[in-house]
Amino acid sequence: MKAVTWQGIHDMRVIDVPDPRIEEPTDAVIKVTSTGLCGSDLHLYEALAAFMEPGDVVGHEPMGIVQEVGSAVSNLEVGDRVVVPFNVCCGSCWTCGQKLYSQCETTQNHEHGTGASLFGYSKLYGQVPGGQAEYLRVPFADFLPVKVPEGPSDDRFLFLSDVLPTAWQALKYAAVPEGGTLLVLGAGPIGDMTARMALREGHRVISVDLVRERLARVQARGAEVLDLDEAEKGDGVAAAVRDLTDGRGPDAVIEAVGMEAHGSPVATTMQKMATLLPDALAEPLLKKAGVDRLAALYTAIDAVRRGGTISIVGVYGGAMDPLPMFQMFDKQVQLRMGQANVRAWTDELLGMLTDDDPFGVDSFATHHLPLEEAPGAYERFQKKEEGVVKVVFRP
Template sequence: MRALTWQGLENVSVETVPDPTIQDPTDAIIRVTSTAICGSDLHLYGVLGMYLDAGDILGHEAMGVVEEVGSSTGDLKVGDRVVIPFGIACGTCFMCRRGLQSQCETTQVRAEGKGAALFGYTRLYGSVPGGQAQYLRVPQAQYGPVVIPDDGTPDERYLYLSDVLPTAWQAVEYAAVPSGGTVVVLGLGPIGQMAARIARHRGAGRVIGVDLVPERLAMAARHGVEVLDTAHLGQGDVGSAIRDLTDGRGADAVIDAVGMEAHGSPIAEAAMKVVGRLPDPLAAAATERAGTDRLAALLTGIDAVRRGGTVSISGVYGGAKDPLPMMQLFDKQVTLRMGQANVRHWIDDLLPLVQDESDPLGVLDLRTHRLPLERAADAYRTFQHKEDGCIKVVLDPSL
């Protein structure tokens, strides 16, 4: 089959690799019909190469049609149209029963001290081949795949159930926005776009989206989000602008949908690039013992939230030694909530919304580029550099 493989920092290519096979009774094989590029994939593309080997298959947002099932996959059957959650969970362990599928004890990568295994996301999370490919082996298929109607609707109506929608829904849930309250969404990439729409859908009185990319601001605005363009603000001025918009108080909640990719942290950015180019053992040691992130977005969130408010973190961070303003957090009595999305926990809330023909979350207005899988390397570069109005890329293995 053809698959998008990591070959080195900022170097990915589509190669011919062996087709996946059933390895365990709970496995299934799907033929991928759509697979998306996530902002988290850019971390692998540009920073976290020390945890990858040349030839690793990337991608954790995929859907398709079941081609083969193992002997213990429950009701799943050949021909089912399915979305595959990015985290791999069993559904029956202590953590899964408590709605913490991202911490599944069956698939936890204990050797690395990490939570549940993820598709296409380094040896830290199990080195499971990813979904930017023609076919995908799905472990724990008795629980993970979400069967959806084979109703002829575009894949993009359902594809984002793999990651974007559950991650955004959890971000809003964790933000604990009071009814009629104000929430600020930092970063209007795919997660931020959906978090802002979900917050409006769930009753926030005011949703303010913050970004500096014109296309992202325009997309959020057409979904009723009040936008703040940071291109016209100095560093550190976002908090002041939010207070000016909220009677001097700050937002009831802030969602950090940016994470380590934040602009405005030049020293940390330079350090990350240097570490990423060290030999793998040295780079891994530096990351695990002394790594720091670009914290501009998180620090902005802490500044912009009101006293007694909540900061919800959905953007990915990986630093071992990130300095936090503990005095400010304590003095303001800020609540922090964060973590990988527990995808299956939120599916029952989300599935009726994506099936609704009125498209209340605007899932059909997120993808800006649909390209053949063979053009994945170009798509990564375009997405990384935010060129050509790129907000969300979907790859089609059939083209």
């Protein structure tokens, strides 16, 4: 089958790889009909290269049609239409019982001290072959895949794999009070979807980004927008947001940028240096040396009102980043964060999507491309060129 594979830094290739097969009685194999390109995939493209091996199949936002099921699978049948969440989770361990599916004890990666395995996401998270491919093996098939109705196009349901539950959890964790103000840092796919959801809940939303096309998308849905470059020419984002909120700051901030943040050239240089080292040296450096770009998180801490909440959904990788603890303690800031527990939210969200499109998912993708065009799509997405916000591949 054809699949998108990592071959080196900035080197993604579509090549022939072996077809997946049933390996456990609880497996299923699906024919992928749509699969998304996520902002997190860009970390593999460069920053987390030390944890990749040439030939790794990437991608963690797939949906498709069930082709084969293992002998122990009773909830799925050949021909079912399914979305596959990006957490590889069993649904039956203690953490899954707490709906902490991103921490599944069955698929945790003890070698690297990380939580549940993820599809297509490096040795850090299990090195499980991903979904930017023509076919995908899905473990725990009685629990993990989400059956969706026939009829609407793939775009109606595809984003249940990641974007929708990630944004929904970020909003829940932000705990915006009724009639409150939410600041969303980043208007990429997750920041965009979070803003849409918050507006639907009746909150005031202020979105910040440096790409005007992205700001235009959220503004069209009803958000107020701040251009990052323009704000930095003045007193900065936090000051600009306080000016819009009676000098107090927003009730909550969702940080939807993570280590791809603009504004930390030293950290950027350290990341690039790490990618030049042998993996044995680069892996501990990337996990322990604190190479993350914290500009967005610092902005969130500065901007949030006293007693407010910060919900971190942007991905971070280092372990020893300095945080402004005095400011955080003095402001009585509440922090919530973590990988989305996708399966905890999918049933609720699916109910919202079945007969309606409240979040504009039918038109959310900016580009639909054949799988063969993946290498160019990665490059344009990283460089934020040609209005690329969300790419969906059609294998």
